[in-house]
Amino acid sequence: MKMDIQAVFLDRDGTIGGDDKVHYPGDFKLYANSKMDIDYLKKFVQVFSFTNQPGISFGEVNKEDFYNELMGFGFDDVFLCPHHYKEGCNCRKPHPGMLKDAAYKYQLNLNHGVVIGDRWSDMVAASKTNSVRILVKTGAGMSTLHEHFEKLKGIEIDFVAENLTEAVNWIRGRYHLS
Template identity: 85%
Template structure:
């Protein structure tokens, strides 16, 4: 049994709520079955945020506005987005913690009381740096993360490895006694 209060859940986009292990721009991105239902379920209890690296924005291949519109349409309470390419050296791109810290400031969150769900090692490293609960899903790049990027996770103790978002949400519901 856990006594901590759950304050928010952060969901990665590509490979976690839909798509696959590649980036798909708005209008080409498809949610997984039950992702919207899972977002809506969590929103009954906590704030639910999207946090996503989208380097195609800095390359002029997509716009921030298109991503915000898409993600808010899926029901997120807010969207935290890094538009930078990994070579730009920003502080927001996962595995850096900039997006999580921005949410902390904007919503007065204690990240110790938040959950991060993602399919990539960079999601788990960002969560670890902020002492958030870390759930890796095996969808998208999740299996590759477990097998090919094991070295990047060796210092990190994942709280749960889920087959998919639904299993992750069920784990959260049981752990935090949501009902």
């Protein structure tokens, strides 16, 4: 049975570039194939960035810098949580607020969404919307698998990829994008 995908949501830090730390715009570097992977996916579906960036709430950086950087990488839109985890918002992953905001704004059925990320919080947010869950081993992916596995209890990860390119290739094969 072939499922149509309406959108792919990509985490920023550790998924499309950087490492397991947050790097602010200007210091952030994409992985070698990330721009190509984003452009490829955009031929078939909408591609969104969704990212927690608590440095905004600390006044260390502004939201517009993240937005402009991510839009410059080719995303169709950017969904960003600027809050620190202690603020208790509904948008910060592992809450699904950013995914739900995108669904509302673009009339998406999140059952037809794919989330690619390197952290347990990406996978938990995706599970709360019944989106396809792909964990990449880049960034914090290995520590998610080996140190934070208890936070994934009861959550099925659909695919574990070495990197974003392998995740995109899995999507292409599974959902017949060509």
